Amino acid sequence: MLKIGITGQHGFVGNHLYNTLGLFPNEFERIDFDKSFFGNQQQLDAFVKQCDVIVHLAAMNRHESQEVIYATNLDLVEKLVSSLERTQSKPQVLFSSSSQEERENLYGKSKKQGREIFINWAKKNDAKFTGLIIPNVFGPFGKPNYNSFIATFCYKLTHGEIPVIDADGEVKLIYVGELCQLIIEQIRSGSSEKELMIPPSSINKVSEVLAKLNHFKDSYFTKGEIPRLESTFDLNLFNTFRSYIDHKSHFPVKFVQHTDPRGAFVEVIRLGVGGQVSFSTTVPGITRGNHYHTRKIERFAVIKGKALIQLRKIGTDEVLDFYLDGNEPAYVDMPIWYTHNIKNIGEELLYTNFWINEFFDPNDTDTYFEQV
DSSP states (O other), rough: OOOEEEETTSSSHHHHHHHHHHTTTEEEEEOOOOOOGGEEEHHHHHHHHSEEEEEOOOOOOSSSSSEEEEEEEHHHHHHHHHHHEEEEOOOOOEEEEEGGGSSSSSHHHHHHHHHHHHHHHHHHOOEEEEEEEEEEETTTOOOOTTTTTHHHHHHHHHHHHHOOOOOOEEEEEEEEOOOHHHHHHHHHOOOOOEEOOOSEEEEHHHHHHHHHHHHHIIIIITTTTTTOSSHHHHHHHHHHHHHEEEEEHHHHOOOOEEEEEEEEEEEOOOOOOOOOOEEEOTTTTTTTEEEOOOOEEEEEEEEEEEEEEEEEEOOOOOOOEEEEEEEEEEEEEETTEEEEEEEOOOOSSSEEEEEESSSOOSSOOOOOOOOO
């Protein structure tokens, strides 16, 4: 079993990589890292000595001073290399550089020089090193005004603000989940490449991305409709958009119920995509679920009985509780990377309608069990 440490473990890419490695518990052991280690030589050395693989993601991306960014990023690289030399450790090292290496800015310069420092260390110590040249990364849980323009746009659209385009150029993009898979493939291969260009999975104008996000806001956030998703990029962008919704205030969403002397009629979902619809009955006191998905879109609609739906983001402790009652039919959509369950808290059978955007495949369930 490979022991893998990630500097920048709690950052945007680092957190996604840490959680993705956790999907393979029989293959990888995660060695926890904290940014305070860079200020404590003993703790940094202890971390380094444990690792078979180190993925160096820790870096400063934004600051008022480009000089501070440059100095900070080089300092982190030099401290890690010094620890490797002190401990005479030779783990496989992967370094996240940037396509901005080619630009005339100090951030790009810090990445290029940092990669060269690692190359020299690897050559001197006959160690494995790969410098990853990464395009713009987007995905769920990124910091607005920091990680990407997509994070900023998503946050603004879901919080009553209006995004503004500063420069409408073409941007090379990769989804964070795709990047994590490529990093894991590189770890599994055990190969060494001084400069590994990570290809973008899509190229889009900023205005094209914003148009899609505005459509998501109008169709999904406002009306509760699942929009047409014509590509993998659309699916990844939609799941990214959904992650910025304040779930506590947005859900549960009540349906419009039409009643007449015959009874009641409720439209459960409008779909721009396909998928699978099912329903379940749950006896009082029973809980279903306690699992999470990394790509699937899923809706729970309670149509009869009383239910407690719970969500918890992987890697966090906060549990979100949503109480639903079939007398006022409502739904909750499951965000990716949130473990979730549904419990019958009433005294009669609970009837729940489920929709998910893809057919169940026993060979690729995208379902990982973890208690809420």
